[in-house]
Amino acid sequence: MPPIKYSPTPEDGLNVNPKWWRSLLGVGMVLTLVLAACQSNTGTDESVPPNATTEETPEPDATTDEGGTGVEGEIFVSGSSTVEPITNEVARAFAAANSGFQYTVEGPGTGDGFALFCNGETDISDASRAISEEEIAACADNGVEYVELLVAYDGLSVITSAENAEVSCLSFLDLYALLGPESEGFDNWSDAIDLAAELESELGDEFGALNAPYPDAELVITAPGEESGTYDSFVEIVFGDIAEARGTEEVARIDYQSSPNDNTILENIAGSPSSLGWVGLAFAAGAEGVASIEIDGGDGCVAPSEATVADESYPISRPLFIYPSLAAVEANPAVAPFVDYYVSEGLALAGEVGYVPLTEEQAQATADAWEGR
Numbered sequence: 001m002p003p004i005k006y007s008p009t010p011e012d013g014l015n016v017n018p019k020w021w022r023s024l025l026g027v028g029m030v031l032t033l034v035l036a037a038c039q040s041n042t043g044t045d046e047s048v049p050p051n052a053t054t055e056e057t058p059e060p061d062a063t064t065d066e067g068g069t070g071v072e073g074e075i076f077v078s079g080s081s082t083v084e085p086i087t088n089e090v091a092r093a094f095a096a097a098n099s100g101f102q103y104t105v106e107g108p109g110t111g112d113g114f115a116l117f118c119n120g121e122t123d124i125s126d127a128s129r130a131i132s133e134e135e136i137a138a139c140a141d142n143g144v145e146y147v148e149l150l151v152a153y154d155g156l157s158v159i160t161s162a163e164n165a166e167v168s169c170l171s172f173l174d175l176y177a178l179l180g181p182e183s184e185g186f187d188n189w190s191d192a193i194d195l196a197a198e199l200e201s202e203l204g205d206e207f208g209a210l211n212a213p214y215p216d217a218e219l220v221i222t223a224p225g226e227e228s229g230t231y232d233s234f235v236e237i238v239f240g241d242i243a244e245a246r247g248t249e250e251v252a253r254i255d256y257q258s259s260p261n262d263n264t265i266l267e268n269i270a271g272s273p274s275s276l277g278w279v280g281l282a283f284a285a286g287a288e289g290v291a292s293i294e295i296d297g298g299d300g301c302v303a304p305s306e307a308t309v310a311d312e313s314y315p316i317s318r319p320l321f322i323y324p325s326l327a328a329v330e331a332n333p334a335v336a337p338f339v340d341y342y343v344s345e346g347l348a349l350a351g352e353v354g355y356v357p358l359t360e361e362q363a364q365a366t367a368d369a370w371e372g373r
Contacts (some may be wrong), residue, residue: 020151046099072100073334079113079126080229081262082280083320085353086152087126090346094338101334104260109260110229111135114323118144123328123335127321128154128229128280145326147373149343150366152350152357156316157284157292158232159266163273166215169294169301171208172315173199175244178214178276179221184253189214189274199242207242208296217274224266224278225258226251233318234278278316281309284355306356320355326373343370 071094077087084107091103107113110127117125118139131139131148139146143158158175160167167189170178177183177196186192196212224231235252243250259265262283269275270289281304284292294301297315308314322342328335351357358366 009295026238028193055095070100071098071334071337073332074102075104075123075328075332075334075338077103077105077124077126077322078108078116078122079262080110080128080320081107081324082128082154082230082282083107083126083151083322085282086320086350086355087124087322087342089349089353090342091338093346093349094341098337101338103338107260108331109227110232111227114138116326117323118142120144120327123325123332124339125323125325127323128318129232130319131323132232134265137252141328147326147369149324149370150319150358150362151322151338151342152320152355153309154318154320155235155281155304155314156230156278156318157281157304158276158278158295158316159269159274159284159287159290159292160277161270161273162291164215164217164275164291166217167211167293169296171205171296172238172242172298173203173205173207173209174211174214175238175295176207177212178219179223179252179256180239181243181248181251181253182246182277184255186219186253188216189219190216191219195223199246203242203245206298208298211296215274218272220268220272220275221253221256222268222275222277223252223256223258224262224265225260226258230262230278230280231258234316237316237318253291281306281356285354303327309356310359319351324370329373340371343367 075091077091084105089107091105095101095103097233107126110129113122113125113127114131114135115138116122117362118135120142158170173196177192177199178186178189182195183192190213192214193212196210200350202211221346224234231252235250239252240250257268259268262279264282265277266280266287269277270287284290292304294303297316299313299315302308302314304314304316309317324335324339329339347358347366
């Protein structure tokens with residue numbers, strides 16, 4: 001049976017952006033802790049957004065197995081650190097009604113997660129972008145079939161220190177000049193002024209208006225690395241068309257501090273008065289010492305928020321997915337009941353950990369994709 005994929009359409013209101021360094025060193029430690037941690041995830045995980053609710057999630061109304069005695073078994077989920085808090089919250093709520101259910105959810109990054117998943121090592125892969133052609137081929141080579149399920153929306157926030165009052169809005173042209181592949185070696189914000197002017201002369205304001213001159217201040221960049229779906233989504237959305245027009249590679253500059261952990265990025269951004277980087281909207285919202293920058297993708301400056309992501313006026317937004325393995329569904333009796341709960345009651349929990357929940361129509365499309373597997 002070939003992979004079953006839910007392919008959102010424009011009618012669904014989706015902006016899908018299809019397109020890996022952490023090894024398995026941490027998995028052994030995680031698995032030794034799972035018996036103690038999986039029954040009650042208290043929100044101490046570093047990947048939980050700083051604005052996530054701390055209220056107790058109500059227990060599901062009923063167990064989900066046919067016998068009514070509770071689902072038993074253990075699942076292993078890996079992948080996006082952005083989707084990790086959602087899956088953790090859903091798993092915690094599901095475990096509350098099923099005492100025999102155990103889970104491990106980790107977030108090394110979307111690419112690393114798919115590497116494990118396509119090797120048959122995980123039951124479900126969390127992803128902050130759609131599976132890439134290379135990953136589809138890797139899964140096919142190993143006989144791993146799956147279903148793609150949209151679970152929430154997230155925006156990507158471009159951030160700086162709250163002390164940086166000189167920067168309030170940046171366009172895609174500005175971001176390419178500061179963070180793109182042609183900006184390597186720029187140590188000061190003002191180093192990007194000449195490149196920005198060249199971009200404006202060549203491309204006009206199709207990708208937003210320039211906000212140069214930039215501050216005469218050290219440019220200190222911390223952002224996700226290539227193993228992260230947050231990186232993939234950012235460079236594709238922001239740099240893709242500009243890189244094509246310039247004949248350059250669709251990548252960010254390599255000379256910056258990268259981290260797979262969003263909270264590490266936030267700490268570094270807050271620690272430098274002239275910093276620049278990007279993280280998921282849910283992590284940036286309400287983070288201490290950090291300011292989100294408005295973004296102009298060609299239609300004026302728009303601030304990132306749940307409302308602007310939901311109405312698609314904010315130009316750097318993305319869908320979030322889970323990928324259950326169909327082999328795991330057959331072999332592991334805990335997987336199907338868990339995903340059943342995830343695509344029904346669980347989808348609403350995305351809002352409780354700071355993400356943008358699906359509309360009723362989008363949620364129904366996800367349920368239909370799972371049912372049609």
